[in-house]
Amino acid sequence: MDKIANMEAFAAVSQAGSFAEAAKKLNLANSVVSKRIKDLEDHLGSQLLVRTTRKVTLTQAGQDYLIQVQRVLDEIKEIESGVRYRTQKPVGVIRLTAPLSFGLQTLAPALADYLVKYPDVSIKTYLSDRHVDLVSEGYDLAIRIGALEDQNLMAKKLSRGRRVVCATPQYLKKYGRPVVPSDLKSHNCLSYLNLAEGKSWPFMIDGKRIWQQVSGNFYSDNGDLLYQAALASCGVTLLPTFIIEESLKNKELEIVLEDYEEKDFDIYAVYQGTRHLSVKIRTLIDHLAAFF
Structure with missing residues (x-):
């Protein structure tokens, strides 16, 4: 079983909401995509998708699995890009979460400036005032304001606020x-x-x-x-x-x-302490610290 190919098929079907659209995107026959999903579900021993005549929806297990699959596929993409370029140039996808108002008022211009400097990086930004769990929800980086609660995460102070x-x-x-x-x-x-x-x-x-x-x-x-x-x-x-x-x-x-x-309160960039800090994450943190 080609686990990566099966993950790619699962991610494509999840995003498209359709086996036919996923097959078209992957340039594969519908039957091939269906078999890859079946092989994956058999391997995991869990149903990931519910298929009806109108649409495809994710089960709860499928939703949880998709978060991890997207992270794995992004990492593979980054590794391949790094080998291809044979350089330390930042590449790949960064999943970032930040408080809503801070994101709109302050973070947006900083991210735009970063993307101009590093066009091979993509940033997926989720703005919310709720406390987002980086590990379970699959985020690389969070902007936190005020006292830090999770001692298992690493943090770099970016600025102070009033x-x-x-x-x-x-x-x-x-x-x-x-x-x-x-x-x-x-x-x-x-x-x-x-x-x-x-x-x-x-x-x-x-x-x-x-x-x-x-x-x-x-x-x-x-x-x-x-x-x-x-x-x-x-x-x-x-x-x-x-x-x-x-x-x-x-x-x-x-x-x-x-x-x-x-x-005054502190503003931090927070990331997972047990995970290797990639070039893309390190350069973004350094950029934000300099920008603010």
């Missing part, structure tokens, strides 16, 4: 400017759900971190939504400056409670 309380001049003129954190009790606070479930915000008072209870009528797990609500003068919000930088420069938003700001 989180500020802000509002529009119009809102502050109408409702007053908070002078101390406790003043937030009388303000409509637009809160990030992933930070203490939106119920309290962190501040520094006399060198100690305290949590000020807040309340409001708008909550979100996405910073850009809170940003837009703040721009509409809906209330006061707590956001990283990489989201609101332009609005601070043009005075659409003003910082308040600056004397009580929490310490």
Whole structure:
């Protein structure tokens, strides 16, 4: 059994959702593709695909297996490309995940600059504010903001960030400017759900971190939504400056409670510690560190 050929057939069928389309892509007969899938399922002792008259869908086992198959095929592609070029030039696919707002506001230009320098690399980017498991979900690299939780991963600090309380001049003129954190009790606070479930915000008072209870009528797990609500003068919000930088420069938003700001947070590139760090990953990490 040619395991690699069978994996390629499985990946092609999974992506196309059709045996016929996969066969066309691989330049093979339908019967050959079907046999390769059957051989693979027999070898694994598990059904990977459910075939109906209309479409092909993945079983749960098939979904889990596809993540690993894609990684293996990408690695093979990288190895072959490396031998072909006989150089240390970065080649292959990088699977990257990052927080949504950071990805849109800050990461995008850095990745574009990297791809101009290294056109033989492809980057598949997944933006989400949830905590992504690199190992089980098949990612090469993650951008993490703040304290690191997983001690089994390696990390390189890329930059530091600042989180500020802000509002529009119009809102502050109408409702007053908070002078101390406790003043937030009388303000409509637009809160990030992933930070203490939106119920309290962190501040520094006399060198100690305290949590000020807040309340409001708008909550979100996405910073850009809170940003837009703040721009509409809906209330006061707590956001990283990489989201609101332009609005601070043009005075659409003003910082308040600056004397009580929490310490700056770290921004990291995180990768699997047990895995050899390939040229493509190392050059991307170095590029991001220099870019930021």
